[in-house]
Amino acid sequence: DxxxxxxxxxxxxxxxxxxxxxxxxxxxxxxxxxxxxxxxxxxxxxxxxxxxxxxxxxxxxxxxxxxxxxxxxxxxxxxxxxxxxxxxxxxxxxxxxxxxxxxxxxxxxxxxxxxxxxxxxxxxxxxxxxxxxxxxxxxxxxxxxxPYLYSLGYKTYQTGAPFMRALFMDFPNDPNIADIRDEYMFGPAFLVAPVTEQGATSREVYLPAGTDWYNYWTNERVRGGQAIKVDAPIEVLPLFVRAGAIVPLGSAIENTGQEQKIEKVRVYPGADSEFTLYNDDGKTYAYEMGEFKTTHLRWDDAAQKLTRQGTPAWTEPDERILEIVKR
Incomplete structure (x- = not known):
């Protein structure tokens, strides 16, 4: 107070x-x-x-x-x-x-x-x-x-749910993930598997069942429900993206005080999905008075089409912003 x-x-x-x-x-x-x-x-x-x-x-x-x-x-x-x-x-x-x-x-x-x-x-x-x-x-x-992170913060503000989550919180029906403590979800899109052993250049990663996954660095699509060995040279963090994920990406900035535009909205096909893109002044409590902007994004996998509702989050033609991952 x-x-x-x-x-x-x-x-x-x-x-x-x-x-x-x-x-x-x-x-x-x-x-x-x-x-x-x-x-x-x-x-x-x-x-x-x-x-x-x-x-x-x-x-x-x-x-x-x-x-x-x-x-x-x-x-x-x-x-x-x-x-x-x-x-x-x-x-x-x-x-x-x-x-x-x-x-x-x-x-x-x-x-x-x-x-x-x-x-x-x-x-x-x-x-x-x-x-x-x-x-x-x-x-x-x-x-x-x-833009992805800030929108996750908005979701947490709405629901109280964390966006860094143990795998059991997103995949309760997969019995293989109950004891996995060295991987986690970061929002609905990313599965993160840090390398924590000195000298290691690979590690085993379990990909939860019920969805396909994309290797973030190579765009290779992999079936879920299996453990795979992942190459992890020193410059690579094992990182996977859930099929159907919508990931908004911002323009290059040097600090969060700078204005950042939406540069790309990357979609990883394989399932229908939704994502709410959120923005406000980033500093004050004006958002509590309704001074914020939301753009609801929806991916129709069968039609291979992204639609949006709400406040326009970019002014460029959609075809310049939308990036559909293909592999």
Whole structure:
């Protein structure tokens, strides 16, 4: 109430712990001052899924870990990224550029993406020449997905349901997913399977039954209800898109204060689907007074046609905006 009284812009409270119901007060929670280790990284995935399953949607962690890096660390496997030109930042932690990059890839698909810690530098160019283009790639992807993310936030505001979800929440009839704790859904479209093992360049991914899936990077279409081995070189986060998904993509921006236009609406055929695209001023509580815009998108798979209702979200002809994935 004090925030609303004294500050015009929306309140945001960053907390390391909270009680059920605190999500009503603009609270996001992070996993505290964790260690910069592969074990700590691996634990973040199931921890986040347990947390959001409690009904508190906005969970995050310190990408790369918060605590100081050890003076030396020599991994069991050769590092996938050369640390030699990042020594001023990572010291003798030989595989830290690899750890940070894998963590950054995962962080791109968290409700709140935060890179934070006790390192000397934290820019994308601070972890070596080999890491820099990979980090840049995922940072740009995060901004490109902002229309999708913001619309997911609107859905959470309406329903209270989290948009980072353990697989059982979306596929309750698939008995094979009950114990899977290292994959998750990110909204209705994306299945995310982080690589949390040092030196790994592939991992097994289970694709839930009842739908087909597309490999995000290759557009290969795969039948659900099976576990597959997925190539995952250091620059690739195993990422799949559910058939029928509608994914709005924004234009290139450098921060969320800049105006962002809808650049593409990408559809992954295979099922009928709907998606509500949402936008407002991004700062104030005016949305509570009805000052927002929604565009309802509907994909008819049989007709291979996308229709829209509501406020126009783009001015270009639909054929310039619509991108139907084919493989």
């Amino acid at each position: 004090g925030f609303r009284r004294d500050v015009k812009n929306r309140a945001l409270i960053l907390s390391r712990d909270a009680y059920l119901g605190s999500q009503r007060n603009g609270t996001m929670v992070w996993s505290s001052d964790i260690y910069p280790t592969w074990d700590a990284f691996k634990r973040q995935v199931p921890t986040g899924l347990d947390f959001t399953a409690s009904g508190m949607a906005y969970w995050t962690n310190d990408v790369g870990g918060w605590q100081y890096l050890p003076a030396e660390h020599h991994p069991a496997h050769p590092p996938l990224l050369d640390p030699s030109d990042a020594r001023e930042n990572v010291g003798g932690y030989d595989d830290y550029p690899e750890l940070y990059t894998r963590w950054f890839e995962y962080g791109t698909f968290l409700p709140i993406m935060r890179t934070h810690g006790s390192r000397k530098y934290n820019e994308v160019w601070s972890y070596g020449k080999q890491a820099e283009p990979i980090l840049e790639k995922y940072l740009k992807l995060r901004y490109q997905l902002m």
